[in-house]
Amino acid sequence: MKLSFAPLAAALFLTAIAPASAGPDQDSVLTYFQQRADSAASPERGKSLFEARHGGGKPQTPSCTSCHGGTPSETGKTRAGKEIAPMALSRTPQRFSDLKKVEKWFRRNCNSVLGRECTAQEKSDFLAFMMSQ
Amino acid sequence: MHGTNAADSGIATRPDRKASAKTVVWDIGVRGFHWSLVVVVATAAATGFLAPEWWLDIHVWAGYAVGILIVFRVVWAFYGSFHARLSSFLFSPNDTLRYLRALLRGKPQHFTGHNPAGALMVFALFVLLSALLVSGLMVLGGQENQGMLSGIVAYDAGHGARVFHELLSILLLFLIGAHILGVVAESLLCKENLAGAMLTGRKNRRSASTHPVPGTASPRRALLAIAVIAAAGGTAISALARMPASGLVEMPGNAVYLAECGDCHHAYHPSLLPASSWRRIMTGLPDHFGEDASLGRQTARELATYLAAYAAERWDTEAANNLRRVAARDPLRITAAPYWTARHKDIAKAVFAGKTIGSKGNCIACHADAATGRFDDQMIAVPEKQISQKATWRQQ
Structure with missing residues (x-):
């Protein structure tokens, strides 16, 4: 299991779903959401979910990028000033390995940004995108 | 240096061997104490009045140094050479008043060692510096939960002591000003460079000093006294320092939090x-x-x-x-x-x-x-x- 890639190499995996950088834990987390989704996970849809300005959530956090930085490979910052490790799996290899933690943050952050829970489809798209990064 | 001689003192003196010659009046203990105190108090004042909070350690160490110097000087007041000794500058209220009246007339009596006004200043500075030291330790212990009193002084007491510490520090500035003024005044009136005398130790012996013959210091006894005080004080301080700070609570870590x-x-x-x-x-x-x-x-x-x-x-x-x-x-x-x-x-x-x-x-x-x-x-x-x-x- 390779845990890190040079950014260039990582770019090659942009379109791949569940690329080689995802370990067995990440695979099972992604599978969990895919089984509950209507269609196959799409990194492209995940990308636009990440980048869109949603509204409907809390005014301080209109977008995922409000805190996570403009791209998945950037280090983000919470409103309280704490750094957030990059979302891209290639940059933060231990991400998305704990289902409970992933669910907790989807619950909180979807509510903060979208004002509602995210669907299983949205979650699997989002994860597919981040795991491809 | 000032060309004075026995004739212009105008007061009958006992026929000393060299009535007008310069003699060592301030021994090395007195001089070392004085200028060390200047440096240490200046450091404490500069860090206390001007420096940012994070210089607190320097301020505190200057305070400890003041304490050590005071202990030394008290010991030296008993075992130092003649003019260092407390007994040489204890004046009766009458003597003090007489001196002050003469000073106001511009004709103060010359003293080889401390004059009565200088003696008053010594006592005032001693009391003030001791009070600053104690109140400072209370602030440190009560407010900051640091230092030897952290185990026994509560926040409110430390916070209250801070008011005293600040008032006394301003009073100290006034006293230092008065001390310098007094030195300048007496230097002019008695035509003798007193600040220089505190550097070289040498002063004119031409006056009606009631103690014409300087005694000799007993450095060994002084050292013994200091050792006894250091042992007793050190034991007490280390016992205090081992007490946990009274303001803090033992709190288990909480990984979930x-x-x-x-x-x-x-x-x-x-x-x-x-x-x-x-x-x-x-x-x-x-x-x-x-x-x-x-x-x-x-x-x-x-x-x-x-x-x-x-x-x-x-x-x-x-x-x-x-x-x-x-x-x-x-x-x-x-x-x-x-x-x-x-x-x-x-x-x-x-x-x-x-x-x-x-x-x-x-x-x-x-x-x-x-x-x-x-x-x-x-x-x-x-x-x-x-x-x-x-x-x-x-x-x-």
Whole structure:
């Protein structure tokens, strides 16, 4: 299991779903959401979910990028000033390995940004995108 | 140096061997003490009045040095050479008044050692410096939970002592001014460079000094006395120093708190808010300062209990004592508390927004010991020193 890639190499995996950088834990987390989704996970849809300005959530956090930085490979910052490790799996290899933690943050952050829970489809798209990064 | 001789003293003196010659009046102990005290008091004053909080250690060490010098001087007042001894500058009230009256007429009597006004100054400075030392140790122990008195002085006592410490420090400046004026006045009136005499030790012996023959010092006895005092004092101080700081509570670490709350922000020490605020925070997590920070019911309950148990009411630290009073309009926000805003008001917004700090709530960016709730002055290091000079020395 390779845990890190040079950014260039990582770019090659942009379109791949569940690329080689995802370990067995990440695979099972992604599978969990895919089984509950209507269609196959799409990194492209995940990308636009990440980048869109949603509204409907809390005014301080209109977008995922409000805190996570403009791209998945950037280090983000919470409103309280704490750094957030990059979302891209290639940059933060231990991400998305704990289902409970992933669910907790989807619950909180979807509510903060979208004002509602995210669907299983949205979650699997989002994860597919981040795991491809 | 001043060309004076026995004739112009005008007062009958006992026929000394060299009545007008310069003699060593101030021994090396007196001189060393005097100029060491100058350096140490100047350091204490400069760091106390001007330096930023994080220079506290230097101020404290200057204070300890004052204490050591005072002990030495007291011993030397019994075992030093003649003019160093207390007995040589104890004057009766009548003698003192007579001297002061003569001084006002511009014709003060010349004394080889301390004159009665100088003796008064010595006593005043001794009392004042001792009081500064004690009150300073009380501030350090009570307010900062540091130093040898941290185990026995409560915050309120330390905070009260601070008022005295500050008043006495201003009084000290006046006394130092009066001391220098007195030296200049007597130097002019008696045509003798007294400041120089404190450097060389040599003064004219041409006067009606009642003690014409200098005694000799007993350095060995002095050393013995100092050793006895050091042993006794050292034992007492180390016993005091071993006492745990009275303001601190033994608090078990809480990994759940650090993980759940520390994910998004600095895991604020429970002592930074009163229990009532913590309770409201823990029941309002779904809208936590504009974000959903909801937790599972079990975890939330566990953390609520922990926070309420170790809330500000439990602690006697500077932070807890002051942050117990929350902002009426924003009672859950530590950085809105009146004390917090007062202490940080001279720090520019840009400093907080800067890359290394990020937000006002990121305590640990500047307070290295924020996780302990101590917030020691010495642990402050603002990454961007854009902080105004005013803010740096305002110690509330």
